[in-house]
Amino acid sequence: MDLEPEIIALFSQGLDSILAIKIIQQQGLKIRALKFITPFFGSEIKDREAEYCREIKESYDIDLEIIDLTNDYLKMLAAPEYGYGKNFNPCLDCKIMMLTRARIRAEELNVKAIITGEVVGQRPFSQRRDTMRRIEKLSQTEGLLLRPLSAKLLTPTRAEETGLIDRDKLFDLSGRGRKPQMALAEKFGIKNYPTPAGGCLLTDPGFGKRVKTLYENEQIPTAVDLELLKFGRFYPLENRNEFIIVGRHRLDNQALLSIATGNYYILQLAEMAGPVAVLKGPETELSAAAKKLCQHSKAKTLHEAKIKWRKGSKNGTFTAINQDTSPQSEPKTENHDN
Ligand code: SF4
CATH class of the missing domain: 3.40.50.620 (HUPs)
Structure with missing residues (x-):
């Protein structure tokens, strides 16, 4: 330089x-x-x-x-x-x-x-x-x-x-x-250049709406939160700074797995292939995240499904009830410290 x-x-x-x-x-x-x-x-x-x-x-x-x-x-x-x-x-x-x-x-x-x-x-x-x-x-x-x-x-x-x-x-x-x-x-002699309008995600109505949601409780989201927001289906929790995201396809799932390290729960179906869900929120929201995960997977027709989760060095499994008509059970987690 x-x-x-x-x-x-x-x-x-x-x-x-x-x-x-x-x-x-x-x-x-x-x-x-x-x-x-x-x-x-x-x-x-x-x-x-x-x-x-x-x-x-x-x-x-x-x-x-x-x-x-x-x-x-x-x-x-x-x-x-x-x-x-x-x-x-x-x-x-x-x-x-x-x-x-x-x-x-x-x-x-x-x-x-x-x-x-x-x-x-x-x-x-x-x-x-x-x-x-x-x-x-x-x-x-x-x-x-x-x-x-x-x-x-x-x-x-x-x-x-x-x-x-x-x-x-x-x-x-x-x-x-x-x-x-x-x-x-x-x-x-300039040949390869991007289109003039290229690039600010804040001008995208859908993405802008997601970002706005995270600011609604006056907390500042983290850069990692915002990276996650670029993928999957987004479900804000009551505390607007917390959320569930479920991957829509393989690329979403790969991105979510590589970005959501440390402070996020990662959930997947334990007994069949399916999407990745990420939870930013307390352990009590695991069942809500599991329900969203099931709704967007082959498990949606099942009454219950076994879910595996991890967060940092902790992981566990629980059975999620995914039918709306059923009472929502709190996950019985089996925690393992690696
Ligand atoms: S916020 Fe406005 S000025 Fe800033 S990069 Fe985005 S479009 Fe450009």
């Missing part, structure tokens, strides 16, 4: 952020691109950050630094100062958080400009000029934040005024059209 960057960039891996970096690299400036990750975007590169940075360097000649915002982000999501969008997406607070972190990084590295791939008018709200100005103000990046794709439509930044960046070589793109970006991609 370049030890002394002259410019910081925000990197989403979308075409626009790659183009913004290429435009500035053409002026001979060294760029450090920041990639932010949370459970809602960028989480697919967690635990393989170094490999991802190598891939990006090889594909686009971009030096990346990964910043994990998870802890601050999960706290912010409980009560974003500027509210939520259509779903559970706190876009204004999210952008302010990312730009504030970029500004702090710019100060640490003594860097004079932050660039993004934003295009005026491309998104209905967050890329309106007045919203862009407001975000700059709230993140204290006024005069520092430069959008190379639309710069000629915006007030010159300090980097342009001082001649660090040549404003004449910047662009005046606006609106939702993609043709100019495609032409620029061709010019820079």
Whole structure:
């Protein structure tokens, strides 16, 4: 990685952020691109950050630094100062958080400009000029934040005024059209890039609803809770921070087994193949989890089924009654400490 960057960039891996970096690299400036990750975007590169940075360097000649915002982000999501969008997406607070972190990084590295791939008018709200100005103000990046794709439509930044960046070589793109970006991609020889709309799970209505449920009792969910929420059928418990998830297919089941370690109960049928259920909650909810497991397995027609469970180093078995008409028995667990 370049030890002394002259410019910081925000990197989403979308075409626009790659183009913004290429435009500035053409002026001979060294760029450090920041990639932010949370459970809602960028989480697919967690635990393989170094490999991802190598891939990006090889594909686009971009030096990346990964910043994990998870802890601050999960706290912010409980009560974003500027509210939520259509779903559970706190876009204004999210952008302010990312730009504030970029500004702090710019100060640490003594860097004079932050660039993004934003295009005026491309998104209905967050890329309106007045919203862009407001975000700059709230993140204290006024005069520092430069959008190379639309710069000629915006007030010159300090980097342009001082001649660090040549404003004449910047662009005046606006609106939702993609043709100019495609032409620029061709010019820079950029071939493989994700679709522009790609990636934030908080804008997905179904997933956003699940996440919102976990915040309903004013507790902050963990990053692992949120990873689990990406799979299976979701059943929140009365204490909204607790839940049961039942895998829908093999991939769900594999994911649930690999993610739910330590603090979660894992339940499976003891005498036949079937889905995996995960319980976040007390032992008294094991029978409810077993019932959900049975309902989505071959055991649904049986009056009762033997269930095996484990949590950390503990495990046991019990017989679950899965018919609605039957009184729900508390599981008679046989605990084994391994
Ligand atoms: S869509 Fe997601 S990543 Fe983008 S600003 Fe909104 S909350 Fe942040």
